[in-house]
Amino acid sequence: MLISQPGLDLLQEALNHLGHGFTTLPAAENPLEDERLRPVLLEVAARMRDNYPYHHPLYAGQMLKPPHPVARLAYALAQFLNPNNHALDGGRASSALEKEAVGEIAAMFGWKEHLGHLTSGGTFANLEGLWIAGCLQPGKRVLASTEAHYTHQRICGVLQIPFDTLRADTNARISLPQLETELAKGDVGTVVVTLGTSAVGAVDPLHQILPLARQAGVRVHVDAAYGGYFRLARLNGQAAQAFAAIPEVDSVAIDPHKHGMQPYGCGCILFRDPSVGRYYKHDSPYTYFSSDELHLGEISLECSRAGAAAVALWATQRLLPLELDGEMAERLEKSLSAARQLAAWLKARPQQWKLLFEPELDLVVWAPQGLSASQVSRQTQAIFDRAAELDLHLAVTQLSQGGQWPELDWDQPRVACLRSCLMKPEHLQWLPEICQRLEQAYLSTSSLAL
Numbered sequence: 001m002l003i004s005q006p007g008l009d010l011l012q013e014a015l016n017h018l019g020h021g022f023t024t025l026p027a028a029e030n031p032l033e034d035e036r037l038r039p040v041l042l043e044v045a046a047r048m049r050d051n052y053p054y055h056h057p058l059y060a061g062q063m064l065k066p067p068h069p070v071a072r073l074a075y076a077l078a079q080f081l082n083p084n085n086h087a088l089d090g091g092r093a094s095s096a097l098e099k100e101a102v103g104e105i106a107a108m109f110g111w112k113e114h115l116g117h118l119t120s121g122g123t124f125a126n127l128e129g130l131w132i133a134g135c136l137q138p139g140k141r142v143l144a145s146t147e148a149h150y151t152h153q154r155i156c157g158v159l160q161i162p163f164d165t166l167r168a169d170t171n172a173r174i175s176l177p178q179l180e181t182e183l184a185k186g187d188v189g190t191v192v193v194t195l196g197t198s199a200v201g202a203v204d205p206l207h208q209i210l211p212l213a214r215q216a217g218v219r220v221h222v223d224a225a226y227g228g229y230f231r232l233a234r235l236n237g238q239a240a241q242a243f244a245a246i247p248e249v250d251s252v253a254i255d256p257h258k259h260g261m262q263p264y265g266c267g268c269i270l271f272r273d274p275s276v277g278r279y280y281k282h283d284s285p286y287t288y289f290s291s292d293e294l295h296l297g298e299i300s301l302e303c304s305r306a307g308a309a310a311v312a313l314w315a316t317q318r319l320l321p322l323e324l325d326g327e328m329a330e331r332l333e334k335s336l337s338a339a340r341q342l343a344a345w346l347k348a349r350p351q352q353w354k355l356l357f358e359p360e361l362d363l364v365v366w367a368p369q370g371l372s373a374s375q376v377s378r379q380t381q382a383i384f385d386r387a388a389e390l391d392l393h394l395a396v397t398q399l400s401q402g403g404q405w406p407e408l409d410w411d412q413p414r415v416a417c418l419r420s421c422l423m424k425p426e427h428l429q430w431l432p433e434i435c436q437r438l439e440q441a442y443l444s445t446s447s448l449a450l
């Protein structure tokens, strides 16, 4: 069941409550009463069955997390008015909620003052971060690791900022010696540090990168689109030190539509220095009627933005405040535990499985044991297909030849591996079931290993 009757009743009650704010208006037609809607909507429902069951705990594949019920309901509620957070004229209430919600995210990163706003997603958040970086360091290079999100290079292409990659080490983190060599050249403007890489969930050593960057006068932009909310959770080892260093950086991108349980598209960009707002300011004659202060439309590169996204985020943070040791932190820690338990389960079966990275966050990458890259890739694909038949949905990722698997015969440049983003807290409880189905998929494909 995707939604229960009590959920729909609650939405109706909240809509009535909202409607009471507009009772002085004369009644207007209700287009929902058009009987032609019914067949169309049922056709849409039938077409939408052609999807993986993203909402279910046995979906443990790509980086997809269902919105929290309060986010779904608040979004649905808000889009009956459909405010536009470009300007106060388009969404007065939802703009206020956006400022509050974004302020709470900034506070999670240790910032009392900040400049920031929601975006359509992580890509646009990073684009704004690098755009400001380019304004402040004109002509200088942006560096990001080979494991950084692929869009950084593309963004720099769009912004015409020179871009270079840094080699990642065997833990998929930025290699410090290479970073030092590049910084010494004197032409670097910004380093992109990823806290939670999209492929394997690796955490760059921000606490070690910051002093090097500061000494070289270089900006630090953190891409925490995926990992940002783990700021609230208890992390191990170097990941804990890296997350603790976030308050010192210049800008952060985070995706509430990933771990923040929001519907797409909800990203967020934050700057530590509010004065960068001067680069955004413009004076389009037709958009500002109701405010003298620097409002959201003046500090965003995008024009129209969904007010409903801000409403849903605010509601979610109202229910689950961004607190250490709160319910939100507990949910994230369940994901961490699920990933650690899956890793331990795989390592306890070394004849069958190869764990490729010790999980730093809640992503696990592993493969069936085998002699050659081509044979492992074949069995990976077969396990992926067989598991799907058993209703367990995993993802496949390609790993390039590197230090992670020296004993493998690399008869092709890349090897297909299995990947699981254990983003739902329910994954912890479902882990025995997930492992059992994984084992079954392995056994029914192990003839491929011969």
Ligand SMILES: *Cc1c(COP(=O)(O)O)cnc(C)c1O
Pocket (backbone or CB within 6 Å): 120, 121, 122, 123, 124, 126, 149, 151, 194, 196, 197, 198, 223, 224, 225, 226, 227, 255, 267
């Ligand atoms: C998802 C992701 C992005 C891109 O964000 P979108 O919301 O998909 O545009 C950028 N960086 C990292 C690390 C990501 O995980």
